[in-house]
Amino acid sequence: MDRAIQSVVTLPPEIRSAAAAVYAQCGAEKFNLTCDDVATILHEVAQKYAAAADLREFCSALKIEELVLARACAAGNERAWETFMLRYREKLYEIGLQITREDSAARDLSDSIYADLYGTSSRDGKRISKLSSYTGRGSLEGWLRTVMAQEHVNRYRRQKRMVSLDEETEEGTQFASVDPDPVVPIDRRLEYATDEALAALDPEERLIVASYYLDGRTLAEIARMLSVHESTISRKLDKLTKSLHKKLLAGLAKRGMSRRQAEEALEVDVRDISLNIRERLAQDSPKTTFSEKKVEAGAGDATG
Amino acid sequence: MEKLPNTIRARLNAAQAGEHPDANLLAAFAEQTLLDREREQVLTHLSRCADCRDVIALAAPVITPAALDTRNARGVSWFSWPVLRWSALAACVVIVGTAVLLNRQSMSMKTAAVREVDILAAQPSTRPASGYGYTASNTNNAITEEKLQTAVPGRVHSGKAKPTMAAPPPAFSDLATDKNVQSLDRLKKDEDGGLAGQRGAAIANVAGGLLATQPKPPAPVRSAVAPATRDDNKAHAFEGQDEAKSVPASNASPTPEQLKTSQTVEVSAQNEMVTVESAAPAQPEREPGKAKQATGAAAGRAMSYGVLTDSVTLRKEAGAAAAERARGAFAPATRWTISSDGQLQHSIDAGKSWQPMVVADNATFRALSFNGPDVWVGGASGLLFHSADSGGHWMKVTPIASGAILVADIAAIEFTDPRHGKVTTAKGEVWLTDDGGQSWRKQS
Numbered sequence: 073m074d075r076a077i078q079s080v081v082t083l084p085p086e087i088r089s090a091a092a093a094v095y096a097q098c099g100a101e102k103f104n105l106t107c108d109d110v111a112t113i114l115h116e117v118a119q120k121y122a123a124a125a126d127l128r129e130f131c132s133a134l135k136i137e138e139l140v141l142a143r144a145c146a147a148g149n150e151r152a153w154e155t156f157m158l159r160y161r162e163k164l165y166e167i168g169l170q171i172t173r174e175d176s177a178a179r180d181l182s183d184s185i186y187a188d189l190y191g192t193s194s195r196d197g198k199r200i201s202k203l204s205s206y207t208g209r210g211s212l213e214g215w216l217r218t219v220m221a222q223e224h225v226n227r228y229r230r231q232k233r234m235v236s237l238d239e240e241t242e243e244g245t246q247f248a249s250v251d252p253d254p255v256v257p258i259d260r261r262l263e264y265a266t267d268e269a270l271a272a273l274d275p276e277e278r279l280i281v282a283s284y285y286l287d288g289r290t291l292a293e294i295a296r297m298l299s300v301h302e303s304t305i306s307r308k309l310d311k312l313t314k315s316l317h318k319k320l321l322a323g324l325a326k327r328g329m330s331r332r333q334a335e336e337a338l339e340v341d342v343r344d345i346s347l348n349i350r351e352r353l354a355q356d357s358p359k360t361t362f363s364e365k366k367v368e369a370g371a372g373d374a375t376g
Numbered sequence: 377m378e379k380l381p382n383t384i385r386a387r388l389n390a391a392q393a394g395e396h397p398d399a400n401l402l403a404a405f406a407e408q409t410l411l412d413r414e415r416e417q418v419l420t421h422l423s424r425c426a427d428c429r430d431v432i433a434l435a436a437p438v439i440t441p442a443a444l445d446t447r448n449a450r451g452v453s454w455f456s457w458p459v460l461r462w463s464a465l466a467a468c469v470v471i472v473g474t475a476v477l478l479n480r481q482s483m484s485m486k487t488a489a490v491r492e493v494d495i496l497a498a499q500p501s502t503r504p505a506s507g508y509g510y511t512a513s514n515t516n517n518a519i520t521e522e523k524l525q526t527a528v529p530g531r532v533h534s535g536k537a538k539p540t541m542a543a544p545p546p547a548f549s550d551l552a553t554d555k556n557v558q559s560l561d562r563l564k565k566d567e568d569g570g571l572a573g574q575r576g577a578a579i580a581n582v583a584g585g586l587l588a589t590q591p592k593p594p595a596p597v598r599s600a601v602a603p604a605t606r607d608d609n610k611a612h613a614f615e616g617q618d619e620a621k622s623v624p625a626s627n628a629s630p631t632p633e634q635l636k637t638s639q640t641v642e643v644s645a646q647n648e649m650v651t652v653e654s655a656a657p658a659q660p661e662r663e664p665g666k667a668k669q670a671t672g673a674a675a676g677r678a679m680s681y682g683v684l685t686d687s688v689t690l691r692k693e694a695g696a697a698a699a700e701r702a703r704g705a706f707a708p709a710t711r712w713t714i715s716s717d718g719q720l721q722h723s724i725d726a727g728k729s730w731q732p733m734v735v736a737d738n739a740t741f742r743a744l745s746f747n748g749p750d751v752w753v754g755g756a757s758g759l760l761f762h763s764a765d766s767g768g769h770w771m772k773v774t775p776i777a778s779g780a781i782l783v784a785d786i787a788a789i790e791f792t793d794p795r796h797g798k799v800t801t802a803k804g805e806v807w808l809t810d811d812g813g814q815s816w817r818k819q820s
């Protein structure tokens with residue numbers, strides 16, 4: 073049985089006109105959604121992302137047809153589910169296979185996501201579907217891909233935390249005894265020069281450097297993340313690394329170090345840096361990327 | 377890649393990530409549909425959050441290089457430094473190449489003109505340069521007019537040299553016998569311009585002939601027009617040649633629209649390929665021992681006056697995809713797929729790049745099966761199309777069996793070969809055909 077989408081009483085005129093403009097093409101009618109329903113959906117999305125000034129432009133950039141389909145599915149419309157199944161059931165498995173690279177894990181992941189999309193959990197007697205959180209900013213397929221990737225990452229993190237000590241011992245992991253934290257006097261000039269060099273990078277450059285040196289990703293993977301050619305990443309990375317090195321040396325020289333001292337300072341291992349730096353670490357130490365790890369089938373709980 | 381200083385590595389690792397963007401923003405980031413300020417915010421977060429980087433790395437769609445080029449080209453300004461740099465380099469290469477080519481052409485024209493002058497200025501007792509293979513003592517016996525005529529078929533040879541003849545200089549050197557030189561002397565006396573005038577006229581004619589008949593680099597939009605534009609004298613040069621074929625006498629290059637039309641219609645390689653070969657300057661009979669010199673001379677002339685001694689092969693190049701469709705050809709690298717919004721797409725390079733294929737207006741599809749050039753696509757409400765020539769032509773198919781028509785949404789299509797196929801609907805109906813869709817039966 074279809075559930076009605078709760079209407080908001082007052083909607084901005086731009087939203088109403090945007091909804092009226094797209095109503096015929098978006099296929100809402102076959103899912104028993106009225107123009108007001110579509111306007112309500114657009115209003116909800118716009119409130120989350122758009123500034124009041126550019127509502128019309130914002131609405132025109134949304135994937136309205138897919139948004140309507142997703143919301144109709146979330147509302148329980150049967151016809152919408154048939155359409156969704158036809159388009160995306162196989163795709164869910166293909167995406168799962170691309171992420172997990174293993175057939176059984178892919179099936180498990182896609183089945184669990186499908187259950188979340190359908191809405192196996194409920195709140196106040198109402199079924200909660202993950203599809204109600206889709207906002208049409210990107211394609212529905214891209215959103216499904218991201219949701220599955222997030223679920224896969226969460227499962228992996230949970231599984232990692234749940235690995236027993238016995239298993240780790242069997243794998244040969246050594247547990248070092250607790251060391252007293254070494255207090256090594258840090259050259260503040262190095263810290264300042266480092267901050268200065270990193271501040272000169274823009275976010276994309278930081279992302280490239282972090283992905284390559286911290287995450288251990290390949291140039292091809294980074295290129296795919298940023299939708300550019302691999303050669304572009306290779307060129308940028310080479311330029312960035314040399315530039316960082318140069319800026320560090322220049323920063324240290326500006327602060328009174330000789331070239332030789334500066335180069336020696338750059339060779340200092342991170343473990344010798346004082347406790348203050350280590351305390352700033354907000355993440356776990358760098359781990360193997362997901363391209364090299366597989367989540368065993370059936371591992372992790374189904375809840376989000 | 378150069379090693380990253382440890383201090384930088386530590387700082388990057390220590391960065392605070394902040395609130396994670398939701399799946400919608402991450403998906404929009406991967407598809408590059410975010411606004412600039414949103415993209416900046418997401419990038420800042422990603423540069424500090426390893427978890428979200430993992431998600432993006434797993435969720436990023438695979439994009440073909442062609443699509444990447446299209447995407448990146450949209451955001452590139454024509455006046456950005458990289459574009460200007462490469463444009464300037466390309467412009468320099470073009471200018472230098474053009475200058476070298478023009479220089480070579482003018483050099484060869486000058487050489488041809490100078491040689492012509494030498495030939496005409498040669499005295500009866502003075503034989504042409506030995507490069508042509510003649511010696512003072514042998515000329516009388518070496519070449520007769522008859523032998524010249526038979527040796528170079530199609531050429532106009534006579535005792536009366538034609539000073540205005542636009543044929544290549546070999547004709548003049550061939551005429552440098554006692555008899556023919558006497559003819560030249562006669563002409564010298566007869567013509568007002570004298571030998572100098574003839575020489576000037578000959579030079580002009582040779583230069584004009586060379587300009588008109590310079591071999592052009594084969595271009596896909598040109599047909600073999602060169603022979604048809606020559607004057608009568610040159611046309612004679614092609615008489616009697618077995619290899620020459622008729623070519624459309626058109627000076628104007630076909631317009632792109634005409635070319636497309638003709639390319640679509642033409643289905644055989646013979647129509648597209650035209651080979652025009654001029655007669656290689658067959659060697660006149662020589663005394664024994666002179667053959668090599670004559671050959672060398674002829675070859676030397678061939679080098680200098682390349683037009684009539686080179687074979688000219690021109691070929692129309694049809695667009696690969698259009699030609700394939702017109703001929704119904706199927707290349708092993710042909711692929712088909714349906715996009716997420718139901719559009720049929722086609723690749724001829726094994727999936728490296730994709731082009732949309734419009735089958736019918738406002739048609740969206742969900743099921744696809746292809747077997748060589750045979751392609752079946754199906755969508756909602758029984759929409760079913762078939763192409764037997766890799767998408768060149770499409771036919772709408774309406775399966776009917778025992779009075780029932782297939783009107784349900786098509787969920788799957790399976791054809792093991794062009795004749796035997798199965799269509800499954802969303803309602804679970806199975807429709808079978810054993811004759812390529814001519815007749816259908818509904819599986820009970």
